[in-house]
Amino acid sequence: MKSDGPAAPADGTLFPLSHLQRRLWSLHTLDPTRALQSTARCFQLDGRLDTGALQRALEHLVERHEPLRTVFPLSASGEPVQLVLPAAALPLGPLDCRSGGEPLLCARAFAEQPFNSERGPLARVGVLRTGPDQLLLVLAVHLLVADGWSWNVLLRELAACYAAALTGTDPQLPELPLQYADWAHWQHGRLTEARRRELHRWWDLELDGAAPGLGPPADDTTAAKPGRTVTRYLDTGTQEALRALARREGVSLFAVLAAAFGAVIGRRSRREELVIGTPVAHRDLPETEHLLGFLVGTLPLRVDLTGDPPFTELAHRTATAARRAFAHKDLPWEELPGQVTAGRQTLPTLAHHPVGSTGSLALPGCRVSELDLPTGASRFDLTLRLREHSRYSSVRVEHDTRVVAPDEADDLISGYLALLDRVALRSTARLSELLPPHRLLTP
Numbered sequence: 001m002k003s004d005g006p007a008a009p010a011d012g013t014l015f016p017l018s019h020l021q022r023r024l025w026s027l028h029t030l031d032p033t034r035a036l037q038s039t040a041r042c043f044q045l046d047g048r049l050d051t052g053a054l055q056r057a058l059e060h061l062v063e064r065h066e067p068l069r070t071v072f073p074l075s076a077s078g079e080p081v082q083l084v085l086p087a088a089a090l091p092l093g094p095l096d097c098r099s100g101g102e103p104l105l106c107a108r109a110f111a112e113q114p115f116n117s118e119r120g121p122l123a124r125v126g127v128l129r130t131g132p133d134q135l136l137l138v139l140a141v142h143l144l145v146a147d148g149w150s151w152n153v154l155l156r157e158l159a160a161c162y163a164a165a166l167t168g169t170d171p172q173l174p175e176l177p178l179q180y181a182d183w184a185h186w187q188h189g190r191l192t193e194a195r196r197r198e199l200h201r202w203w204d205l206e207l208d209g210a211a212p213g214l215g216p217p218a219d220d221t222t223a224a225k226p227g228r229t230v231t232r233y234l235d236t237g238t239q240e241a242l243r244a245l246a247r248r249e250g251v252s253l254f255a256v257l258a259a260a261f262g263a264v265i266g267r268r269s270r271r272e273e274l275v276i277g278t279p280v281a282h283r284d285l286p287e288t289e290h291l292l293g294f295l296v297g298t299l300p301l302r303v304d305l306t307g308d309p310p311f312t313e314l315a316h317r318t319a320t321a322a323r324r325a326f327a328h329k330d331l332p333w334e335e336l337p338g339q340v341t342a343g344r345q346t347l348p349t350l351a352h353h354p355v356g357s358t359g360s361l362a363l364p365g366c367r368v369s370e371l372d373l374p375t376g377a378s379r380f381d382l383t384l385r386l387r388e389h390s391r392y393s394s395v396r397v398e399h400d401t402r403v404v405a406p407d408e409a410d411d412l413i414s415g416y417l418a419l420l421d422r423v424a425l426r427s428t429a430r431l432s433e434l435l436p437p438h439r440l441l442t443p
Helices: 019-030 051-064 103-111 148-167 180-190 193-206 236-249 253-269 311-326 406-425
Strands: 014-016 038-047 081-084 092-094 123-131 134-142 227-234 273-281 296-304 349-353 366-371 382-388 393-400
Touching (some): 019 296, 038 148, 051 092, 051 148, 081 180, 103 123, 103 134, 227 236, 236 253, 236 311, 236 406, 253 296, 253 311, 253 349, 273 311, 296 311, 382 406, 393 406
Parallel strands (some): 092 123, 273 349, 349 382
Antiparallel strands (some): 014 081, 038 366, 123 134, 382 393
8 A cells, every 4th residue: 555545544444434434334225115215236148157256256345345245223322334244145146037027127125125334245146047148137236325427436347357267276366455435535624624714615605696506405415316218319419529529629528518508507597507416436546447446426516507608618617616526526415516406406416427337247268248227216406428339338317207397308318418419519608598498397
């Protein structure tokens, strides 16, 4: 471990939660399903899978990554802590589909089983045979132990460990200079009182006069969120034109996509200064590259639509706001200004996933294709996900139907895609020329 990186705690196997985990743990305790704060991936495997080799690969991963054997009991004072177990099992079990149900629905039921944060395990793997040489492989992981980037690590290393298990050799994996508990300890030490005061002052000024861009959330925050997703696809020509626009203007593609998202939300809510959210990774240290754990938070991002700017100017404004916000991302969510965190308004969130950022699975002897799992619940009030693939991009809206009605969500994603198409052709046009009048979102 580098001398300027995190130092390992010296108090055994009990560790405090990171600031990011603390908020997630609170959300988990409020969730009656005990499954919303988790993610799952489903893969169709065509070929001969060696389940014994896969089980050995999983055992190697559990031994290598402490988060896969971490649980979250309460301390004597009633505070949640991380307990790293010396050993833990991650069995490869069959999916229960005895009723003859649709395989994807069986996979969904497996993924949505409750997680017990105090006893664990906080990951599960299941298989369902759907043909002589075909099966579904489902991996479900609680966010407390693995975020979106962790999937990249998990799938890549699972493939390496499986290939090694087939040949009876040790997998060739990079050394882990630290574990998640080390990083959490470092994060606590980094956020000194002086730094915390500085961050409070900056965010108070940055968000003054702006508010989240949608109406109030549902009243009952403890109920399971009735969820819905709608997926569309970005035209390939539009995608390439947007990338060219970003290069020409010297901004990131994210800034272009966020500017368009803010413009659509602002027009629909009749706000010229508003706040959207975006996930931000806390993986600044090179030692976190191969780390499993929850290292992502939601960052408020101010969008300034005043003066009916040309879209290119809005993209520069958004890029500047993003750079400034990223430099001040260390303040815990619950300490951000009240207009964002008090729950009086819904924070619409944009998640951008560049090519390769969420990982893919490759297993020797199998042709692997990923399948979308259907869902009946939403972790979010409103999130728009743009996932880049090598030849296309998918755009998905995930929403709580109590907050954003289905027809409003459909209208929003259609309006967003239409705006991107127009920007690809006329990036210097003003917003008033690019955005036709829209029906307002329900206040």
